[in-house]
Amino acid sequence: MGARTGVDLLSAGLSHLWLKDTCIGLMTNPTGITADFVSTVDVCAGLADTKLTALYACEHGLDGELQAGVRFGDKLHPRLGIPVFSLYGEHKKPTPAMLAEVDTVLFDIQDVGIRYYTYASTLFHMMKGCAETGKRLLVLDRPNPLGGDVVEGGVLSEGYESLVGAWRVPVRTGLTIGELALLVNSEVDVPCEVDVIAMEGWQRTMEFTDCELPWMLPSPNMPTLDSVRVYAGTCLFEGTNISEGRGTTRPFEWIGAPWVDGERLAERFREHELEGVHVHPVYMSPTFSKHAGELCGGVRIFVTDRRAFRAVDTGLVLLHELVSLYPEQFRWLEPPQPGSRYFIDLLTGGRKVRDVIHDREELVRLMEAWNVQAEEWKERRKPFLLYP
Numbered sequence: 001m002g003a004r005t006g007v008d009l010l011s012a013g014l015s016h017l018w019l020k021d022t023c024i025g026l027m028t029n030p031t032g033i034t035a036d037f038v039s040t041v042d043v044c045a046g047l048a049d050t051k052l053t054a055l056y057a058c059e060h061g062l063d064g065e066l067q068a069g070v071r072f073g074d075k076l077h078p079r080l081g082i083p084v085f086s087l088y089g090e091h092k093k094p095t096p097a098m099l100a101e102v103d104t105v106l107f108d109i110q111d112v113g114i115r116y117y118t119y120a121s122t123l124f125h126m127m128k129g130c131a132e133t134g135k136r137l138l139v140l141d142r143p144n145p146l147g148g149d150v151v152e153g154g155v156l157s158e159g160y161e162s163l164v165g166a167w168r169v170p171v172r173t174g175l176t177i178g179e180l181a182l183l184v185n186s187e188v189d190v191p192c193e194v195d196v197i198a199m200e201g202w203q204r205t206m207e208f209t210d211c212e213l214p215w216m217l218p219s220p221n222m223p224t225l226d227s228v229r230v231y232a233g234t235c236l237f238e239g240t241n242i243s244e245g246r247g248t249t250r251p252f253e254w255i256g257a258p259w260v261d262g263e264r265l266a267e268r269f270r271e272h273e274l275e276g277v278h279v280h281p282v283y284m285s286p287t288f289s290k291h292a293g294e295l296c297g298g299v300r301i302f303v304t305d306r307r308a309f310r311a312v313d314t315g316l317v318l319l320h321e322l323v324s325l326y327p328e329q330f331r332w333l334e335p336p337q338p339g340s341r342y343f344i345d346l347l348t349g350g351r352k353v354r355d356v357i358h359d360r361e362e363l364v365r366l367m368e369a370w371n372v373q374a375e376e377w378k379e380r381r382k383p384f385l386l387y388p
Helices: 006-011 039-043 118-133 177-187 225-239 262-270 310-326 343-348 352-356 360-384
Strands: 020-028 050-057 083-088 102-106 138-141 193-197 256-257 277-281 297-303
Touching: 006 039, 006 138, 006 193, 020 343, 039 050, 039 102, 102 118, 102 193, 118 138, 118 177, 118 193, 138 177, 177 193, 177 360, 193 343, 225 277, 225 297, 225 310, 225 343, 262 277, 262 297, 262 310, 310 360
Parallel strands: 020 050, 020 102, 050 083, 102 138, 138 193
Antiparallel strands: 256 297, 277 297
């Protein structure tokens, strides 16, 4: 038997004190569904003695239809006639007015367990809004699709907080979204009242394919578990002029640019002898985003051993080789305005990667330091683990 998510348990009749004779809001998207494909919106709208009065949408929209970075405003839900408040437009944190008609906010979104993904950051903003207005937050927990036993990458440095990294956590957290909410709530200056409806049947060694649950793509460019598996490494290319595969049939599994020689890049990558991964030369022409309509050389990443594979190391090595091979063509994306931070610095949680990526020995030392931080994180997270 697989796992039963928080909303599965709620749909099956699980009760909670915060859902009795109360008004609730729900932060969700298309990944909020039960094992038998009932929307969490409909589950919450049908709860006895509970009134659903507001919905909250994060990046990609309530219906998951918007591409990355597309801002949007508030609207009315066409069927329920209740407000759908945008937390990816004018406001990242809910205003008091957005929370005025609710007592408890429920959260049910499939996270991917990787710091760059904005859903967890928006959840943290919701937690802050709840703390400031005296509202409660109830997380309907879901699996970490990569399991909960492996941690990767360095911890975000203070001063580099953003929507692609809102708290001091490593790149791959090894936590479910419920566990992460409990940990962050314990470390903020003003915590909110938070609880988690924990899953049944999930264990830390389980990947999503072990859970017997429907996979609903969490965002438009995260179609499969293969995309998720490499994302912690190849998302780094969002901070460069190299395509991270948006606009191709293999987003995040393929990287490339018109001036990249995939054969040469693959050959250089193999010299690093990373375990559990093979990169293969592949040409693609993205249909949108970077280099749209241009024939690009590049490589596709194949995970040959998911237990040994380390996405962050893979991404860093590919970055190093591209910087080394193409110093005239490679570029970091410039800060949006003078004095603001490079996007690569926000993704990596500091400026160290940008400073040392060209130097192989320095890069190896950075990777070793990040591995130490990952081990320290395992100790820091222990009090908040809900599953064996």
